Amino acid sequence: TATYEITEQSSHAQKAVLAGEISEDPTSPNGKYIDGYTLMPASANSIYNPVLSGSNANFTFEVMVNPASNMRNNILLLKHDQQVALKTHSQQDNTLEFFIYTGGWQAVTCALPDNWVDNWHHVAGSYDGATLRVYIDGELKASRNVTGTIPEQNGRLGIGYDEDMGRRLDGKLAYAHIYDVALSDEQIAAHAANDFQIEPTDDSVVLWMDYSLASSIEPITDYYDYYGEDYAKTYLYPNGEMSGYAFGYGGDWGDVPNSGDFCVNGLVQPDRTPQPELNEVKYIYQDFWFTAN
Secondary structure (H helix, E strand, O other): OOEEEEEOOOOOOOEEEEEOOEEEOOOOOOOEEEOOEEEOOHHHHHHHHHHOOEOOOOEEEEEEEEEOOOOOOOEEEEEOOOOEEEEEOOOOOOEEEEEEEOOOEEEEEEEOOOOOOOOOEEEEEEEOOOEEEEEEOOEEEEEEEOOOOEOOOOOOOEEOEEOOOOEEOOEEEEEEEEEOOOOOHHHHHHHHOOOOOOOOOOOOEEEEEEOOOOOOEEEOOOOOOHHHOOOOOOOOOHHHOOOOOOOOOOOOOOOOOOOOOOOOOOOEOOOOOEOHHHHHHHHHOOOOOOOOO
16 A cells, blocks of 8 residues: 655645545546545644543534445544544444544444445534534434543544554545534535535634645655565664664554554564563473472
8 A cells, every 4th residue: 555645735734644545536526536544643633632522522524435335334534432433333234423432432323325335425423512413415314412521532533544443444535524613504515515615724624634635645755664675584684774763563553654464562573583571481381390109
């Protein structure tokens, strides 16, 4: 998967890591889509957490998505699994959920439409401090009265990705927006019809990631693939050649790029450096002899 740096279009102009490719699609409302996911920087939590936490939070999540399946836990837009998320349900088939976490998951849910797969859909969720609402294609599908305190979490905001649980979107995304207000039914219906009444730099816009308006897409190339070198595993890092680099395994800590291959918690590191627990295993596995009278 290609990895790029992309700048979103709100007044915050946050640079994010994009894993995937931006492609053209004449059926997309904005003519383009991403077939991967985007992770916003951890430093941007100073922007997102004040909006998406507390006892009187007001916000709206909004995406344009073309799902490739009706799988469970299909991530649309998420700020930590214990904060707020717009996704398909984790335990119910063919169900959309928009939840906040207030010591437990408080969700409003609705059935997915029959044409959910392989079609573009405007999906939104809003919260006004008292009521959760979820919308599909401009229509209010369900609402639920919910109050409580949403905790701040350190996890990065994911567009099509949940880095804490390793879940990602199966499908395409054209855009993702977050507002610091609960949009009205009329506003959401207009947005679903591609009639945006709010500009990207409006004060209410917390995030405006429109992949057709990408202002900066630069490949990330400043990482070192030791195992791609012809001398890999021959000398095991002579002359400090790995100085300043790290193993890109797993992504469990939000590291991008990564191999997606677990989390380097074994007895031996990738360069065959023994971990301290190897000595304990050696001790436990040692032979011993005894005699019986």
